[in-house]
Each structure stands twice: as structure tokens, then as C-alpha cells.
Amino acid sequence: MVDLTPKKLEIQQRGDRILSIARSMIVDDGYHGLNMDRIAEQLEISKGTIYNHFSCKEEIIIALAIETAEKRRSLFQAAAQFRGRSRFRMLAIGEADLRFFQEHTSHFEFERMLRIPSILEKTSEKRQSVMQMCEAACMQVVGGIVRDAIANGDLELTNSMTAEEVVFGLWSLHYGAQSIIASSENLDQIGLHRPVETMTTHTAMLLDGLGWLPLSTEFDENEVIEQINNEVFKNV
Amino acid sequence: MVDLTPKKLEIQQRGDRILSIARSMIVDDGYHGLNMDRIAEQLEISKGTIYNHFSCKEEIIIALAIETAEKRRSLFQAAAQFRGRSRFRMLAIGEADLRFFQEHTSHFEFERMLRIPSILEKTSEKRQSVMQMCEAACMQVVGGIVRDAIANGDLELTNSMTAEEVVFGLWSLHYGAQSIIASSENLDQIGLHRPVETMTTHTAMLLDGLGWLPLSTEFDENEVIEQINNEVFKNV
DNA sequence: TTATTTTCTGACTATCCGTCAATTTTATTT
């Protein structure tokens, strides 16, 4: 598809512009701010044309979520390339996740909307599976690091825990923290002044609890993170 | 208010019935299943009367969330009464949380809806603060146990972490896990066969990582939980 | 240039939230 006809190109670009406007509408005014008539008005096209691109409102939401989910996936995959001990590679994943959160905070709003069944229901199977692929790919990346750690003895799982279950724990902690942070305005009032850093610390504590070597007391986290930033995220 | 007039009693009961029907509508068909006209139809009252009870749709949602949030609060407060070492009292909280999750899974759907700003916005300040009170009370309960643990030496916080931040970590882990569990249908397919138990194990790992004594390896969890069930939740 | 296919349009339908003037019911006073 290198040489699109002018018309095809126009259509493709319009699709992108619809998403772009929709994203800012949601960022500004939330779910109810997304309004098909207003998108049509702002792009100076008719509403019917929008429905040529997206079969319903919810389809736009999942398309937006997919855009950012793909960015997360590539960040994770880049992070996993870091050369070093398994625990340091996990730290790189944490750094990727942190960057993603800070640059795409709105992603969590989309994700939260999609976790409401009556919203997800209306989206196409196709986009649902793309979304699941992205999630699964991220879990695969993290799961791979966990398995490597087990293989080389950095991590020894008790409680008959599996690698997938380790991923679930980290996923829960991060998803929960980020969801709370992104949707609460009064964290400072309840004594949480640096929630993102707190989340990172807890991640380290959880890995320590699992006995993932080297323990956080046995290396200088800041030093490793600097290394990660230099090697993996230097272009960012 | 012991002797209500018949009319007042009727009104109060109708309020409850509105919530009851609304709850089942949301449980069955999600956010879009909640329909003011249909509530009126099923209760054989006019729509205007519903608006005498609740100023808008979202007000019903938050009222439902408050109903269950209050149950959680009382479960937490009961759990905190458990006599024993601080870590065992945390275990009691975990047990309370587990019971709450299993009996009121739908609560997380309400909570997720309320974390969408455009929905929360429409609810009254009054109910918002009731909701916050409930949350804060739960955090206070857990925070109290953390402070007790610090005071008697069971827990020594490094990283300049505060008691509130410890609560935040546990809260994130549980909120994230429960939110994922309640909104995912395919966890089994990705290798998570016992997600609730996994969450519990991770909680223990996190507490171990924080160095909260006694460590999970130093006592028989099942034995303590049995004790908790006998002493705190025997009436359930 | 003509024919055919694709795309676009916007008026229209359907749904549903929330309002309010008129009506009915309940409570109070005489």
C-alpha cells in the first residue's frame, strides 16, 4: 500500500483526524464530551461519514485505547532488550511503564471505560482482539523476564506460584495505582504526596518479598535506572 | 424518627425499591441498562417521582456504591478488632476484603463508573463526601494497624515511607486485582486459574518485602485465618 | 464521454434524560 490514490489517502487521513479530535474531546470533557455531531461540525464533514470510519461511538474509544496500548507494547519490548540481570530488566520495564503513564495518562481513562461491560460490548470483535493482543504481548514480555529469572536462579517461586501469576501481581499493583492516581484529585490531602514514587517503591518491595535477586538493598537503583535510560531510552 | 407517618414510610420504602431495581438493572445490563423510564414502569410510578428521590441517574449510581461501601467499612472495622499481632490483624483485613469482594462483586462496577469524571461530576457533593468518608474510614483502619506495627517494632519503614503510603500500596494491589478480575472473562485462558488466591499471596509477599513481622514463612496462615473467621466473622 | 462504483450528505427516527404546570393526595386548621 505504498501508493494510495489521492482519495484513499484523504480517507485515511480523515480517520486519523477523527481520532485526534475525539481524543481531545475525551481528555477535555470525559466520556460525555465525546459527541458525534460535534466531531462532524469541527471537521466540516457530515455525521454519516464518521460512521463510514467507525461503526459506533465505542469503536472510537477502543481505537484510541489501541493507539496508546501499542505505544506501551513497544516501550515494554524496548525495555526488555536491556542487557543485565533479570531484576534490572524488570526495573527497565518499570521505567517503561512510568514513561508510558506520564506521557499517556489519558490511556487509563480509555481503559477504564472499556472495562465497563456495556461499553466494551458495543465494540467490534476485531478491535477487541487487537487490544487483547497488545495486553498479551506486554504480559509475554514481562513473563519472559520472570521465566529467565527462574531459569538462572535469580528467582525461586514458592507457594506453587507460576510466572503468569507473578506478572498478574505486578500488573495489579501498577494498574491499581495508576488508575487511582489518574482518577483522584485529592491524594495529596490524604497524605500521598508522591504517589508515583510510592508505586515504584512498592514494586521493589513486592519483588523483594518474592525473593527476586538481587534484592533492592543489594544494588543502587538510581545507578541502574540511569544506565537503563542511557541504553534503552536514549532516543526519547 | 421512630413513628413515621404512613406516607413517609411509603416514600422511604419506595426509595429503597428504586435502588433495588436500579441495582439489578446495572448488574444485568451494565451502565446502559439503567433506564429511568423502565424503573418507573416496573415500580408503577411516574418518572417524576423518581426525580423526587434522586436528582439524576448518576445520583442513583453513587447511592448504590455508598450502600456497598458502607458494608465494606463495617467489615474492615470488624476485622481490625481482631486480637493479635499487627500482621495478623492485617490478615483479618485481607479476609474482610475477600469476603466483601465475593459478596459484592458488583461494587467494583459502580466504583469504576464513578471514577469516570463525567459521571462523578453529576453526583451531589453530599454523596461524594459520604463516599469519601467511607473510603477514608477504611484507610484509617488499615493505617491504624500500620502505625501500631511501627510502634511495637513489627514494622520498620525504610525509603522514608509513611504509613499512608503503605496503605496506598495495599490499596493499589487489591483495587487493581479486583478490578481486573471483575472485568475480565478470559483470565483462565492466560494462565490465571486462581486469581483471588494469587492476589492474597501477593499481598503476603508485599508485606514480607516491607519486612512486616512475622514474615509469612514464620507462621501458619491458614491457622490464623481460621482463628479470624471464628472470632471476627463467626456470625456470618 | 458515459457508465458504474464509491463516498458523502443531512434530514429523519429512536431513545432517553430531566422538567414543570396541572392534578391528586395528604396533612392541618377551623
Add this chain to the structure above:
DNA sequence: AAATAAAATTGACGGATAGTCAGAAAATAA
């Protein structure tokens, strides 16, 4: 018990917005 005042109820209505579709316009093929 009747009259009056207050409170509660009603349902038709306005307004917003999602989604449709027959006809018009534009792009492509013949």
C-alpha cells in the same frame, strides 16, 4: 366534618444525541 394549605405525583413535553438511509455528489472505470 368541611375548608384550606401543603406536599407529593403525574405524564406530556423539550432537548440532546446516537445511529440510519435514500438520494446526491464525486471518483473511478469503461
